[in-house]
Amino acid sequence: MVNGKQKLFQIGLHVVFSAIVLMCLLPFVLLIMTSFTDETMILREGYSFFPSKFSLDAYAFLWNDKENIFRAYFTTIMVTLVGTFAGLSISSLLSYPMARKEMPMRKALAFFVFFTLLFNGGLVPTYFIYTQVFELKNTMMALIIPGLLTNGFFVLIMRTFFMNSIPVPIIESASIDGAGEFKIFFKIVLPLSLPILATIGLMQTIGYWNDWFNGLIYITDSKLFSLQNLLNRILLNAQFIQSNASSMNMSDISAGAKIPMETIRMAMAVIGVVPLLCAYPFFQKYFVKGLVIGAVKG
């Protein structure tokens, strides 16, 4: 009897969670299906999981712009890799000393970091400094640096992790065995901190990958557009041509009329998200592994 009840419970649990999984997955499936649907079918029949006519028009339209898209992929990947690596290095190098009790002024330093969470320079002064003092406008640095310097939140999470999950005796024993500070940090603390590094690395990767605001304000040179900026731009231009046809020349209107507006939106979303989606399982592996290894057991 108890067994039956448990089974029922199990089934119920599976149903509920399956429903939740479907709710997460279905919109995404619909997005992908729509990106392969024929444009006129969408206008006639609406969005459908099983479109009556498939078409690659949307991808063909984006393929026209392949040079720019590949360049933008390169930019985004470079920025993401460099940004995440540098961001993780800076955050851990800053938060580790803050976690060590021997560090003088550590409270003041922590407050300094915390302060940036509450207050920042505001858009115009920030822009002013980046463009006129550091002259970052239209450089790849403009896509990387603003992201590096606004991660006070990550620093504080990391500090808490270092303080609570790395036992001080381990550090002490290492130093008794003759390890210097660098050796302790790189050989002992970092390997023990994989979970937090993976978590923050993932957040930063997503942040850099999806970032378009820095591109929006600091980049005017189309050769430096990140993927998100470029996709945004392609879409806006296509919309502009269609809605202001009366100001365009004839050759362009006829080209613009062929743009499948409904489906390219979806195709762009697919292009923008798929690489990250492919990278996620690898992160997740580390993430779970890190959690299992988690701190010190026994």
Add this chain to the structure above:
Amino acid sequence: MGKKMTSFRGLCLIMLALVLVLSACSGQKNGGSSNTPNDGAAAGTDGKEQNSELKPYELNVAYLNIGTATDMPEVQAAVNAITKEKINATVKFMPIDLGAWQQQINLMLAGNEKLDLLVTGSGLNFGTQAAKGQLVPLEDLLEKYGQDIKKIVEPDVLKAASSSGSIFGVPSVRDWAADYGVLMRKDLVDKYNIDLSTVKTFDDLDAVFEIIKKNEPEMAAIIPEAASVAVVTSLVPGLIDPLNDDNGVLPGLDNDLKVVNWFETEQYASLLTMVRRWYDAGFIPKDISTNQTASEQLVKAGKAFAFMAHMKPGYENKTSLLTGTEMVAVRILPPVATTSSISNIMFSIAKNSSDPERAMMFLNLLYSDAELVNLIDYGIEGKHYEVKGEVIGFPSGVDANTATYNPNFGWMWGNQFLSHVWEGDDPKVWELQDAFNKAATKSKAMGFSFTVDPVKTEAAAIQNVKDQFKIGLENGTLDPVKYLPEFIEKLKAAGMDKVIAEKQKQLDEWAAANK
């Protein structure tokens, strides 16, 4: 206790640091503003020396980046060859994308970056920029260096670019007016032998729609001009001057400058009755108010027969390309020009400019030098375009997808009527457009722009009421007999009368100043 002291001291240190940072900021600001008069003085002496010789200068020109301009560096070099010779200046083109425009321009103007000329307009924050003093007043500069502009942009047109009594922009020469009517599928008009010459008013359209409804039951007889716009909305500008927002308008674009509540007028009520009739007859699709698809696309997909439109000469040819079937235009309201239809796209000189005179000289060239205008609009002859008789087109082997310079922004750069005509358009299109502009009824309040700030709260409340009722009423989905009085009631409760009184006050002041 000791710990408390340390943290207190820490706090003091931070406060001190803050004070230092803040004072550094204001110091910089002072420095900035004290520089400006110097710049002005320097520019002044430049102006005096102008007759003898102009110093070389680089003009930074920010404009909307549309279409393809991969070969911009080449074009820029060619442009510089011209400007170097004529005004001893070089031009640095600074394309900014549509999506980034607002942000980047705001930052450039606020950050005092190098910027001489910028595109602006009623939809691009022109009013705010002028009010904030980010643009240079142009009267004197136009008088001194802009004679060619004054010849083409007549004073009553130029007035549209004014803000609080001064002129801050020069409108590009393009379609300054629009006429209003309906675009219909020509194949169906022919198929059912519909005689369009009998259609003189919007009420005459019932007969046409009835035929379509009977023979093409799957098709909507009439839809709005665009997604999220109502059927009636797009013909209203042909009847009234909305004076920026349509809270308080000038019916007939004149009304002796007496501002009235448009939603209370007989004319508005009769328009709503008409559109309700269309809706009840099934001419308008039931779900139209939530439609998100472009009207041209709906016609292309065979879901609609006609849509409302504001037009200009040759408009139907261009729309036909988008709908994929030939369209025929029924023009019902004659062309009308208002402040915003003219001040849509303009060039202004930024306060950041250290040589506004030279900027004006370049602007003047954009209105007088056909070679320069063609170069910017279409690129280098033989490479980016070819002259084909009276018109021009892509050289052989090049199309819209492979073109390396095809920016499509002639409407932005000065006098478009100086440029070539692209193939497919009527070779006489600029003359037609010019005549159309001249024939347009100009609003009596041309050049007036309403400052909403004194009645901001009321305007926001009114906007909420409008969001609730307007699209439903103007698409016919709400019955005007029941809902129009309620709409008017709620508008009044939201403070419509106060807004109208304020607008009347501002308009009277403007009229007195512009006598």
